[in-house]
Amino acid sequence: MRNETPACPALLVAAPASGQGKTTVTAALARLHARQGRQVRVFKCGPDFLDPHWLELASGHPVHPLDLWMTGAQDCAGRLHAAAREAGLLLVEGVMGLYDGTPSAADIALRFGLPVLAVIDAWAMAQTFGALAHGLQAYREGLRWAGVLANRVAGEGHAALLRTSLRDEAHWLGALQWAPELSWPERHLGLASAGETADALQRLDAMADRLAATPLGRMAPADLGPWRTSFEAPAASSPPPALLAGRTIAIARDAAFQFVYAANLDCLTVLGARLVFFSPIAGDALPACDAVWLPGGYPELHVHALGQARALRDALARHVQAGKPLSAECGGMMALFERIATAEGAVHALWGLLPGTVRMQQRPAAVGPQQLALAQGTLRGHSFHFSRCETALAPALHASAPDGRAGEPVWRRGPLLATYFHAWFPSCPQAAAAILRGEEILA
Template identity: 35%
Template sequence: MSNRRSAFVLAATASGCGKTTVTLGLLSALLQRGLRVQPFKAGPDYLDTAWHHAVSGVASRNLDSFMLPQPVLNSLFNQHFLAADVAVIEGVMGLYDGYGTDPGYCSTAALAKQLGVPVILLVGGKAVSTSIAATVMGFQHFDPALTIAGVVINRVNSESHFQLLKQAIERYCALPVLGYVPLFSGVALPERHLGLVAARETHKDAQCWHEFAASLEQTVDINRLLSLCEKDPLPDTPLPQMLAHDAGAGLTLALADDDAFHFYYPDNLLLLERAGVRIVRFSPLHDDTLPDCQMLWLGGGYPELHARELSENRPMREAIRQAHRRGVAIYAECGGLMYLGTTLRDTAGQRWPMADIIPGHSEMGQRLTRFGYCEARAKSQTLLAAPGETLRGHEFHYSDFTPQCDAVLDCHKTRDGDVLKRWQGGWQVGNTFASYLHLHFAQRPEMLNHWFAAARSMP
């Protein structure tokens, strides 16, 4: 391998093909070679990035084409890639699956083309022989402008089976097959209703990832993969300056961070810190006092799994109510909304008192209430948007919130140009704003000026 950097997108033919597990194995293998890695995830997923971080020790960054304008996304990618030897981008869903039927919008393929990064295609090898070449050929020719640098075959039982698959692909597709991923016990990732179980909740021994990485070194030609994916940084792509470097100077943000609340984009926190905000972490589960602050953020997570502990921590619930009464600028996303409501009914049917700042009740269901990207237009002044301003984000929740106050957002979901659904969401009470919407602040950093102004309006 040369001294140049390498970058690749690990994409697959469909969801469930093992992208995350293989990504983690490759990250571990690259680290064991002494290389500096930077993991990325296409799309809005929090759980895959948490696993990237747990295995690599490096904060994984989301590259979301719906929430982030192209210049912003490119700049964020470049900024983090410049500090690494290898950028590993885990794709989302199947290679050409995007938002609607347009493979050029919010798909893994579109992201790879936008960044000029080649694709390594992960293809399942179970119960197939020559037909695998037809699958690869379809992905190869669906978009001739996309660079597929090589193929890795997952779930292969034997060396002889791999050789049969390799010969078929290389004969009919003229694409290099870089190796295979054998069946390997011990690295299957646990799942629950939102997808993977969060990395912080499990106690997988790092040794299993080291052993998996050692196995991949034997079955995947990583040297060739890196040489095929050599990549220069993008041309000069400075991040658009839309937020003064001292916009949040003098403000302290209390950040909820424990097993109940931990869904945060690292770039959001970095943006706040670069604006001068001091971030202090606390636990609504275990602490009984709140840090001295003018801003408070309750992110997404799994409050439904910890409803009893959250409810029984009365000192913390009261501390947050007092902060609200003092005018602390409180922002809550998804799980944070559930905590700020009046009550939460868990999956067992037990109803638990919550912070009672946003009047309303949360209840867990058995299936997704809402899933996917959406846009939200502010009807009145909120913590992040003035009337008429639009926020782009995504929702992914099994709970439903029945409000007892008026919503402040007009939300809608479109697909292929058609509006599929409209609904009301988001609730503002005093200096507190909560909704189901997960946001990437880099889409329009000046939205944070509203939050800063609200924080400074405290008596």
């Protein structure tokens, strides 16, 4: 009989702030253990499309978000439970600082009993390192503490100074010296994806090699016993009805349309849909389908290829004119406007299924959790974009922040639905199905 409360070593990798090296350490640790033949499962706290690309490459398995608000406690519990039944090591990368956000990475650690490893950028720091580590550990009662790892240290002397600043040197899990191979390629929304980085695997191996020289990297499976964590099964729930049975959904997927949660694809499959994929920037034709989904991504980096995809543009226009649903999310929506103006002022023609101009900017236009209330239920999700839309088209409805403040507009033109809002389909499969069936969604 299978153990219904599996246990395995687990670790939540956190930091005092963004940019400290959480992704570096999580990916390196996953790669190191995967190279040694262990089954490693990795999760990411909070909404994120980019870090999971690297974590998936490092571990060899899909990376799902854990968010007590967006995905929900039961979804988190179910995914952790399923992973623990197979894994020899379970890793969770935090988001921002350990206590940042509502809910925070610390809330995840406390909810599921995960030991916390703090990664601290010590580049311009001496004994205050110990005070910061102590504060992270002691700020919330009940937090399991694995230890601390110093990032970007200057050398062995610097590392020794940091180690002796700790109240308990047993919590020292090592130091990583700064090196060019430990840097990540970035752009305005965050890290460049692993698929766009030619030497991605070599970078991960270099990081794993560096980590292997630390106490953390030298830990054998028997040493991971103190991090062993039990994961209870969530309450059983019924699968959603097959509301998309017999329907084919065409999904854009390439470097311009890459922001897709694996769980959203799984949800559509459970709903009965047949999924087919196409690449607009490769010049693919629109597959025969009942509905189209254009996910988010980086259309602003591929304006020339998208502007020349006239056959696809015309096919999408015919699809909509035939009354078939087209759902466009963030970057997918941007491609549907008449033109895009870059942050440098250049203007490029796009597909023109929506009137107006998308304007890129240097700072985020919106970021944070949001939800979309529809007749079929409420989809939870988030928003994060560096552009704004100038259009005469009036919104059909708006998403909202958790506190009720107005959020992203949703534009509708016949069966075309477009918004900056990124939906987490498992939060309300019935609403996701209604959008892709072209049903009336206004409450």
